Structures are given as structure tokens and as C-alpha cells.
Amino acid sequence: MKKSYIFTPGPSPVPPEVGIAQVKMVHHRSPDFGEYLDRVLNGLKYVYQTENDVIMFTSSGTGAMEGAIANCFSAGDKVIAFAGGKFGERLVEISNCFGLNCIAIEYEWGENADPAALEKALEENPDTRGVFLTQSETSTGVVNDVEAFARIVARTDALFLVDAISGLGAVDLKTDEWGVDLVVGGSQKALMIPPGLAFVAVSKKAWKAVDTATLPRYYFCFKAAKASQSKTPPETPYTPAITLIQALDVAMSMIKDEGLENVFARHELFARATQAAVEALGLEFVATDRSRAFVTTSVWAPEGIKGGDIVKAMRNDFGMFIAGGQGKLKGKIFRLGHVGYFDRFDITSQLAGLELALKKLGYPVEIGAGVTAALKVLAGE
Amino acid sequence: MKKSYIFTPGPSPVPPEVGIAQVKMVHHRSPDFGEYLDRVLNGLKYVYQTENDVIMFTSSGTGAMEGAIANCFSAGDKVIAFAGGKFGERLVEISNCFGLNCIAIEYEWGENADPAALEKALEENPDTRGVFLTQSETSTGVVNDVEAFARIVARTDALFLVDAISGLGAVDLKTDEWGVDLVVGGSQKALMIPPGLAFVAVSKKAWKAVDTATLPRYYFCFKAAKASQSKTPPETPYTPAITLIQALDVAMSMIKDEGLENVFARHELFARATQAAVEALGLEFVATDRSRAFVTTSVWAPEGIKGGDIVKAMRNDFGMFIAGGQGKLKGKIFRLGHVGYFDRFDITSQLAGLELALKKLGYPVEIGAGVTAALKVLAGE
Numbered sequence: 001m002k003k004s005y006i007f008t009p010g011p012s013p014v015p016p017e018v019g020i021a022q023v024k025m026v027h028h029r030s031p032d033f034g035e036y037l038d039r040v041l042n043g044l045k046y047v048y049q050t051e052n053d054v055i056m057f058t059s060s061g062t063g064a065m066e067g068a069i070a071n072c073f074s075a076g077d078k079v080i081a082f083a084g085g086k087f088g089e090r091l092v093e094i095s096n097c098f099g100l101n102c103i104a105i106e107y108e109w110g111e112n113a114d115p116a117a118l119e120k121a122l123e124e125n126p127d128t129r130g131v132f133l134t135q136s137e138t139s140t141g142v143v144n145d146v147e148a149f150a151r152i153v154a155r156t157d158a159l160f161l162v163d164a165i166s167g168l169g170a171v172d173l174k175t176d177e178w179g180v181d182l183v184v185g186g187s188q189k190a191l192m193i194p195p196g197l198a199f200v201a202v203s204k205k206a207w208k209a210v211d212t213a214t215l216p217r218y219y220f221c222f223k224a225a226k227a228s229q230s231k232t233p234p235e236t237p238y239t240p241a242i243t244l245i246q247a248l249d250v251a252m253s254m255i256k257d258e259g260l261e262n263v264f265a266r267h268e269l270f271a272r273a274t275q276a277a278v279e280a281l282g283l284e285f286v287a288t289d290r291s292r293a294f295v296t297t298s299v300w301a302p303e304g305i306k307g308g309d310i311v312k313a314m315r316n317d318f319g320m321f322i323a324g325g326q327g328k329l330k331g332k333i334f335r336l337g338h339v340g341y342f343d344r345f346d347i348t349s350q351l352a353g354l355e356l357a358l359k360k361l362g363y364p365v366e367i368g369a370g371v372t373a374a375l376k377v378l379a380g381e
Numbered sequence: 382m383k384k385s386y387i388f389t390p391g392p393s394p395v396p397p398e399v400g401i402a403q404v405k406m407v408h409h410r411s412p413d414f415g416e417y418l419d420r421v422l423n424g425l426k427y428v429y430q431t432e433n434d435v436i437m438f439t440s441s442g443t444g445a446m447e448g449a450i451a452n453c454f455s456a457g458d459k460v461i462a463f464a465g466g467k468f469g470e471r472l473v474e475i476s477n478c479f480g481l482n483c484i485a486i487e488y489e490w491g492e493n494a495d496p497a498a499l500e501k502a503l504e505e506n507p508d509t510r511g512v513f514l515t516q517s518e519t520s521t522g523v524v525n526d527v528e529a530f531a532r533i534v535a536r537t538d539a540l541f542l543v544d545a546i547s548g549l550g551a552v553d554l555k556t557d558e559w560g561v562d563l564v565v566g567g568s569q570k571a572l573m574i575p576p577g578l579a580f581v582a583v584s585k586k587a588w589k590a591v592d593t594a595t596l597p598r599y600y601f602c603f604k605a606a607k608a609s610q611s612k613t614p615p616e617t618p619y620t621p622a623i624t625l626i627q628a629l630d631v632a633m634s635m636i637k638d639e640g641l642e643n644v645f646a647r648h649e650l651f652a653r654a655t656q657a658a659v660e661a662l663g664l665e666f667v668a669t670d671r672s673r674a675f676v677t678t679s680v681w682a683p684e685g686i687k688g689g690d691i692v693k694a695m696r697n698d699f700g701m702f703i704a705g706g707q708g709k710l711k712g713k714i715f716r717l718g719h720v721g722y723f724d725r726f727d728i729t730s731q732l733a734g735l736e737l738a739l740k741k742l743g744y745p746v747e748i749g750a751g752v753t754a755a756l757k758v759l760a761g762e
Contacts, residue, residue, distance in 0.1 A: 023397075058577050239391065241625070321410075
């Protein structure tokens with residue numbers, strides 16, 4: 001008997017009732033669909049902790065990142081982007097692709113982006129129009145201090161854009177209270193549905209920028225999306241991924257039933273349990289600061305073992321999908337997931353699978369040590 | 382008892398086995414997914430009748446239209462776009478949005494785009510870099526003569542871009558034999574899956590244009606997509622709509638089993654049957670030339686009855702979704718669908734529903750006349 005487990009930090013596991021919600025498609029101009037979309041858009045505001053518009057696109061999260069940039073900036077605009085992982089690098093790439101004058105602040109993969117570096121960069125570049133930060137850098141497991149960055153950006157006229165694709169709904173992000181202008185989210189992480197939908201929360205300040213920004217955008221046009229979403233019932237400008245919106249309606253009601261605070265607490269608990277197991281197994285973390293690293297736990301592969309071999313062993317022997325390294329960390333690390341639809345036994349199962357895989361690959365494992373350490377955290381000990 | 386029928390020309394009905402294929406999501410870096418994607422990409426080549434690369438995006442068809450333009454052209458490039466309906470107008474809008482020098486050739490909604498008008502425009506504009514045409518103009522039901530246009534464009538250096546979103550897999554389009562450089566398709570029409578995936582077939586000539594085109598593109602970057610799709614097993618650059626690709630794998634095998642020629646013949650037969658019913662009911666067609674109008678049958682609402690009232694009556698009384706008019710035809714027409722997953726009894730059911738709705742709205746219907754006329758065509762009489 002080999003079951004199938006998706007334990008990657010996106011796509012994350014899909015609840016059966018969410019999966020089934022895709023089967024019977026309604027028409028996107030039907031009253032039923034209008035009700036789904038209305039509930040989903042309101043649910044997104046709840047998760048985003050915002051009264052701002054949340055714009056929805058049928059695309060990967062990357063599409064919404066492009067949309068946030070293309071709608072609010074013009075060629076030559078100076079922006080500061082933090083790059084300490086694959087997704088931070090993507091912010092730089094998109095900026096360069098669209099002809100922004102992008103100051104890339106690179107930091108070590110595994111470190112946190114440094115608010116002091118932003119202060120310095122802003123002092124040196126008072127004409128900065130935008131600051132781009134990854135909240136949860138999925139490639140390293142690091143979760144940056146969005147609030148600290150927001151305080152600094154708030155002293156300037158710059159727009160603050162946060163890629164929260166893997167962190168949204170897993171780690172606290174108070175869009176309005178902290179004053180984040182553009183928050184990009186995706187469907188296949190804490191929102192618990194398959195990939196294919198992406199979102200951007202757009203502040204009033206960002207909408208003002210939309211009016212003067214000259215980069216070309218059509219499919220990702222915020223104004224077109226807002227005009228359609230503002231109708232009663234709400235619509236989308238182009239035919240959307242209807243079955244995914246049906247799925248999101250179910251997932252949203254699960255999140256609302258659990259309550260956002262409880263959802264955050266669950267993510268923190270499962271991360272702490274996983275971290276305890278990693279320590280008990282004598283392994284080393286990639287993320288040096290784990291105080292907010294609640295989306296994925298990145299771990300250095302032990303000496304003499306390739307990260308990919310651990311991934312393959314867990315997949316081939318147990319049907320468990322965990323993630324390997326990306327970019328410059330490829331082959332060197334593995335990543336344990338705990339974002340979205342996980343319960344405590346998924347956490348212990350994942351760690352049990354890890355112990356068995358490590359033993360098979362020759363790493364000296366005291367079998368049960370990781371699982372026990374995690375279970376103690378879960379038991380509140 | 383009221384069932385639910387999607388008879389719109391997109392999204393079109395989803396076969397139950399296709400709907401169910403979305404339930405259990407695989408991981409997009411799993412061997413299973415690689416097999417799905419490989420089969421789907423090969424299946425698309427079959428439907429497109431091409432050896433060219435077919436690039437896949439997670440987006441609405443409009444996203445792929447933008448991608449085709451943004452990857453192959455530069456600001457200021459002169460293009461000729463035919464606009465005789467909502468989707469032709471969209472080609473003009475995207476061109477203008479991206480700063481192309483777009484010569485819009487408007488033609489009457491309901492008429493066919495005229496190859497002679499293209500010849501004249503090309504003579505007057507020998508520096509034309511692209512010709513944009515809608516194959517199946519879903520807003521009017523007109524299907525243009527892509528082959529005739531292709532012959533004319535072939536005499537020039539211009540790229541020929543065809544929006545085949547609603548026609549692909551319904552009406553013959555020989556991408557390679559006719560030499561169409563960019564063919565845009567969508568998932569929610571003849572391909573029988575829910576909306577959310579879009580495609581572009583890219584000729585060698587178009588790839589050369591990609592090398593020099595300077596419009597910004599990131600999410601819709603052809604080169605990035607090709608690099609990922611060329612891997613073994615194939616991948617996508619960003620997390621794709623996995624469950625829709627699973628669905629497309631099932632739908633593709635249905636199309637292959639039926640055979641493309643038979644699929645085309647079925648669409649033609651059902652269109653002819655629907656046309657016969659419309660004539661028998663004494664109604665007037667929007668499309669003046671119906672020799673290729675096999676995707677949707679657009680009909681003028683009878684004097685004194687709003688198109689939307691017919692749509693609403695069929696929806697509210699029978700759970701049948703047909704389409705009303707778009708743009709300048711809003712309220713004036715209704716559109717009967719027969720693209721994708723329709724069998725002959727869907728055709729007669731739709732017409733039966735139409736007869737009942739028309740009678741209710743006060744139109745003098747000889748009940749059974751439309752259904753009988755259609756059935757005679759289906760019976761081969």
C-alpha cells in the first residue's frame with residue numbers, strides 16, 4: 001500500500017471537498033457563479049485583512065506579480081527590490097524585463113532581508129518609486145519582517161509591493177494596518193486549492209499610481225478587473241478559471257470556519273513541531289531566523305547525501321512529495337512543507353517518512369527521535 | 382425536475398469524466414504530471430495540425446492573445462487587424478495598448494472579413510509586420526476564411542496571427558499547410574475542459590520575430606515556456622493549473638479517439654441542424670455566410686422580443702444557458718451553442734427549449750417545427 005502525499009510548499013494538499021467542488025462547472029454569467037465570486041472576493045479581503053480591492057486573475061502567482069508591477073510603474077521608474085532567494089530574484093527579473101531602474105539588494109540565501117539596508121538605500125535614492133519584498137521566500141523558508149519594512153516605506157512616497165504568494169493565510173500580514181500597497185497572493189498555498197488563480201490587494205495609493213503608470217498591460221489590467229468585479233453580481237473581464245473559483249469558495253469557508261487567528265496559530269505550531277524534529281535529527285536549518293518561518297522548513301542535506309536523493313527516496317518509497325532546492329540551493333537542501341491543508345498527523349507522517357528515507361540513505365538516524373520531538377511540541381509539552 | 386445545461390459557445394459543456402479528472406491533483410514535478418503534459422502537448426499539435434511548438438499558458442484565451450502580440454512585435458510596428466465583432470475589436474485593443482501602429486479594418490458585425498480588403502491594405506502598407514484575424518468571431522457566429530487570408534499574407538514578410546480560441550478543434554484550421562504563424566487557442570470551447578488554459582502555436586518565422594521583438598513580456602514569455610516544455614519530461618516555467626491539465630489529458634484522448642475529421646464533421650452537422658431549425662422557425666441569422674459558421678448560431682431576436690428575455694426564459698424555466706448578444710449586439714440577438722461536448726440530443730433539447738421559450742414570450746411558434754427540421758438533418762434526410 002502506497003498512498004500519495006503532497007507535502008511541498010505549493011502546490012499544497014487539496015482537501016477532498018475542495019477537489020470535488022471542481023467537478024460540476026457552473027456558467028460564469030450565472031447567478032450561482034456571481035454568488036461564488038462575491039463570497040470569494042469577500043473571503044479574500046478577510047484573509048488579506050484589508051478593505052482594499054483584491055483583484056483576481058486566472059494565472060500563476062507570477063502573473064499577478066507582473067500585473068502589480070505593470071499597472072503601477074513606468075519604464076525608468078526607480079525601484080528597490082530585495083533578492084535573497086529565487087522569488088526575490090523574480091521580482092528583480094520582472095522589474096528589469098519591464099525597463100524599471102531596479103536597485104537589487106541581494107542578501108544571503110537563508111538570511112532575512114535587512115530593514116537597515118532598505119533605510120540606507122532609500123536615503124541614497126530619495127527618488128525611489130517602489131520597494132519590492134518577498135514575504136515568504138519559499139526557496140529558503142525565510143519569512144521576512146513585512147511590518148518593519150512597511151514602517152520604513154511609509155516615510156516615503158514609494159509604493160510597497162509584497163510578494164505574499166506562499167505566506168498569505170499562513171503568516172500574519174496586516175495589509176491595511178501595516179499599509180502595504182500591493183500584496184500578491186496565490187491559490188495553491190495556504191488557500192488550499194489547486195494552482196491557477198492569483199490575487200493582488202491594491203491600496204488607494206497604488207490606485208493613484210495606476211492612473212499615471214504607463215507600462216503596457218491588458219490581460220492583467222487592474223482597472224478592467226475592478227470594473228468587472230464592481231458589478232452586481234461581480235464578474236471578471238475575461239472568462240475565468242470557473243472550477244477553481246468554485247473550489248476557492250469551499251476553501252474560503254473552511255478558513256472562515258477555522259478563523260484566521262487559528263489558521264496562523266496552526267501554521268506556527270506545525271512549523272515549530274517540524275523545527276523540533278529537524279533539531280532532534282541533528283540536521284541544520286537553511287533559514288537562520290525561524291521566528292516567522294512557518295511556511296516551509298528548509299534543511300541542509302547531511303554531508304554526503306544529495307537533497308534530491310532524499311526527495312526521490314520519499315517519493316519513490318512512500319509516495320510523499322517534499323521539495324528539493326531551487327536555484328543555487330539545488331541538490332544541497334530539502335524542504336518540508338506545512339502550508340495549507342495539513343493536520344498534525346501529516347506533520348508526523350512527513351517526519352516519519354523523512355526518518356526512514358535518511359536511514360536508507362545511510363544517515364545515522366535514531367528512529368523515532370524526530371517524530372517524538374515533533375509530537376512533544378504538538379502535545380504542548 | 383430542472384437539470385442544468387451549458388449550451389453557450391464557451392465555456393462549453395464539460396464531459397463528466399473530464400470534470401472528475403480535476404479531483405485528485407498530482408504534483409507538477411511528478412512523473413505522472415510529466416506524462417500528462419507530454420500527452421497534452423502532443424495532443425495539441427494534433428488538434429492544431431502542426432509540427433510547430435504549441436506554447437501553453439495558465440490564463441484565459443485573452444492572455445495568450447496578449448502573449449502572441451507581446452512576444453513577436455515591437456512598439457510602433459505596423460499591423461493590420463480585422464474587427465467585425467467583439468473579439469476582433471480585442472485584437473485592435475491589445476495592439477493599441479502595446480503601442481503598435483494598428484490599422485483596424487472594421488467590417489459589419491455578421492459579415493465575413495474580406496480578403497480583398499487585406500490585399501488592398503497590404504498594397505497601401507507594404508511595411509506591415511503583422512496581420513491579425515479572428516477565425517471564429519464568437520460574438521456574431523461568423524467563421525472567417527483563414528486559408529484565403531493565409532495565402533495573401535504568405536506573399537509578404539508579415540506574420541499571420543489568428544485568434545482561433547473558439548474555433549480550434551471545431552472548424553478546420555491547417556496551421557502548417559496554410560502557414561499560419563501564430564494560432565491562439567483556448568481550453569473551454571471545442572477542447573471541452575473548463576476555462577483557465579490557453580495556447581499559441583508558434584511558427585519558425587514567428588520564433589525569428591521573437592528574437593528581435595522588444596515589447597516587454599515575462600509571464601507570457603514564449604522562450605521561457607519553450608525552454609520548460611522542451612525538457613524531458615516537459616515542464617512549465619511557473620506552477621500551472623495542474624487540475625485543468627489533468628482534465629485536458631482526458632479530453633484530448635476523447636478527441637483522438639473520435640478523430641479530428643469526425644470532430645469537424647460533427648460540428649458541421651450540428652450547426653447545419655441548428656441552422657435548419659432557425660429557418661423553420663422563421664428567424665433570421667446574424668451571420669450572412671454560414672458555410673463555416675459551425676461554432677455558434679447567432680440569431681436576431683424576433684421583433685418585440687429582447688434577446689436577453691429569451692436567454693433568461695431558457696435559463697430560469699429549463700436551466701439552459703445559451704448566450705445573449707455582446708457589445709453592439711447586446712439585447713438584439715441570442716446565440717445557440719454547438720461547440721465541444723454536444724451530442725445530437727443536446728441539439729434537439731436546446732431547440733426544444735428555444736421553442737418553448739419563444740412561445741412563452743409570445744412569438745408565434747409552430748411547436749416542433751424547429752426540432753423536426755433539425756432532426757431531419759441529423760437523420761440525413
